Amino acid sequence: LGDADQMQIDVGQRSLAPKTCETCGMFYGSNDADELTHAKFHGQHVAKLKYKTWKKERCLTSYLDGKVIAIHPGDASHCWKKVDAVLELVDAELGFSHVGIRNPKNTKVYFYVRDGSIIGCLVAESIKTAFRVEDSEIENSKDAQTATSRSICCSQIPTAAICGISRIWVSPAHRRNKFASNLLESMRLDFVYPHILSIDEIAFSDPTVDGLIFARKYTGK
Ligand code: ACO
Ligand code: ZN
Structure with missing residues (x-):
């Protein structure tokens, strides 16, 4: 493994693949913008219920x-x-x-x-x-x-x-x-x-x- 790969593994606790939230059903990517959008939508979803x-x-x-x-x-x-x-x-x-x-x-x-x-x-x-x-x-x-x-x-x-x-x-x-x-x-x-x-x-x-x-x-x- 090269250094770059090793880094990836060390900080790679969260998956990079897009995922569907089991609670609110939102499908989102693992970039900051998507995570922010999800956090907001998720909060509204939980509040409604x-x-x-x-x-x-x-x-x-x-x-x-x-x-x-x-x-x-x-x-x-x-x-x-x-x-x-x-x-x-x-x-x-x-x-x-x-x-x-x-x-x-x-x-x-x-x-x-x-x-x-x-x-x-x-x-x-x-x-x-x-x-x-x-x-x-x-x-x-x-x-x-x-x-x-x-x-x-x-x-x-x-x-x-x-x-x-x-x-x-x-x-x-x-x-x-x-x-x-x-x-x-x-x-x-x-x-x-x-x-x-x-x-x-x-x-x-x-x-x-x-x-x-x-x-x-x-x-x-
Ligand atoms: N696939 C196969 N069988 C099913 C399914 C399914 N998706 N859903 C229910 N069943 C059958 C099963 O035999 C089940 O018993 P089992 O789990 O012991 O095999 C039985 O129906 C009873 O199911 P419940 O557990 O009581 O139903 P659940 O709580 O899962 O809710 C519902 C069913 C409301 C349809 C749910 O899947 C849902 O919310 N879906 C999305 C929204 C939706 O489409 N709602 C219906 C809109 S139409 C209308 O409102 C008039
Ligand atoms: Zn969610």
Whole structure:
């Protein structure tokens, strides 16, 4: 090894290859400018998800590792501000243009909270009808492995439904631990309390491929 190479190894504690942050999902290079951009974005990301127990928190379910809380129409504006901050982040990840809550009077939001942080979010809306996704199209979209699947085909015939899932999201580092399933379970108990929503009364609106795979597994369809 020449001196230059040796130097490289001695100070080479951090990898020079670009990397993806597991927490905020940002892909960045190992130069000062990128690291600064990442540090700023990372801080904002963490702040949006930070949760300090609200005085009038509506806790639905407590688990060993966290809890599910609900935000209902008419709740304090600081609660809905938090919802908006979280949705900003979720919509950016989903590639949705951020429009916030479309029907605030008919929408309930659920957060999975763990260690002072929101790690999952579900937005549920009152609806009357839904269009079922056609089976063959699900298979096609799975094969194609496209990042988003807005081309998924739906039946032309509406079926009755009560609750539309407009967004469901779990932070990347926490996926495949049943957090989304638990959010849905809590929502089904709360959304039209005391009625417990059946699987058939729920519809997933405009799902991504992740969303579709999860929905199929959860609903058993
Ligand atoms: N690939 C294969 N199977 C999956 C996947 C996946 N990516 N995600 C869920 N499943 C299946 C599995 O069978 C899983 O059980 P297992 O882990 O024991 O095998 C089962 O569904 C239950 O999954 P959960 O652990 O409850 O789901 P998770 O907490 O990981 O959240 C979610 C799923 C919300 C789709 C998550 O992957 C995510 O946030 N993705 C990015 C955002 C997104 O695309 N959201 C859906 C948008 S569509 C809409 O909101 C209407
Ligand atoms: Zn980060």
